Amino acid sequence: MNLISSFSQNLFFIRHGFIAEEYRKVFYGQLDVPLSEEGKIKSLKVVDELSNYSIKAIFSSPLQRALFPAKILSERKKIPLIIKEELKEINYGIWTGRPREEIYKKPLFWERFKDDTLAPPEGESIRDLRKRAKSFWEGLKDLEEGLYVIFTHGGFIRALLCELLNLESCFLFTF
Template sequence: MKFIFVRHGETEYNKLRRRMGQRIDESLNEAGLNQARELANQLEDNFDVIFSSPLKRAKETAEIIAERFNKKLIFSDYLKEHDIGSLSGKAREKGERMGIGDPEYDYRPYGGESVEDVKARLEKFIKEVKESYPDKTVLVVTHGGIIRLIHYLHKKEELDHIGNTSVHEFEL
């Protein structure tokens, strides 16, 4: 089954290189809205349904795409960004990232989720979608952390950066 994962457009926190996680629910900035519109114009009509994180930045990106293609849009909490707890709102240092494959990084920031927690909900999402939409192509609008994790789990690639409105295809 084909999944097309898309990262949301830019927010002010993205521009300032600050961590958001789930706790900072920021809308797209003007550049992010333009990125989402441009993406909607570039995508091909080769998907059947759209799933999105309910966080504003993903929701707004997904709504622009859904309107362009007149597709059903379903929101799923499974697609929310990694809850980084006490790291929410903190500056991201250049080159710093939370490692996916390294056990040293699999911890729960105070009040947040571990990578294993995120993996469990992502696997539930994929299983449920495959059961409900067999043989369909699904567009998923979500967050950089989720897309990095799916790359690691299914392509064994550990990516340092997922660009805003970047597109990532998987056969799952």
């Protein structure tokens, strides 16, 4: 089944802005980290641009870095904001909050994680993330025609692209 051809909606997927500096070198995943000041400013610019469009509804991850612009746009346009757990970033389990360099020093585990079958303890695998992204995508088919804005995370968007383009999960780390 072609996951793309059956859509009559326009969908804008938007990754959240820059996060606070102290979290940039750790696996933050589903940790609810704030946007940096620059991230907030750029998010507001995105909201200003999107305000020019006729939007049916807004979907957002519940994490504050995605929810910040989603709430503002929803209030400004007086349109529904639908918060979806499925739009969260990947769950890194016990890796959450740990320095990236610490995990990269375990190349065998890191390589297996990138191949999509292995999950960090208490976390989810890339395959799990892809399934979650595909499930969200399939749930959009029943929406009426129009423009929908989806505020989410880079990992989610890349996983969805891999799913839609039928790419191996290793490509998730190349764009």
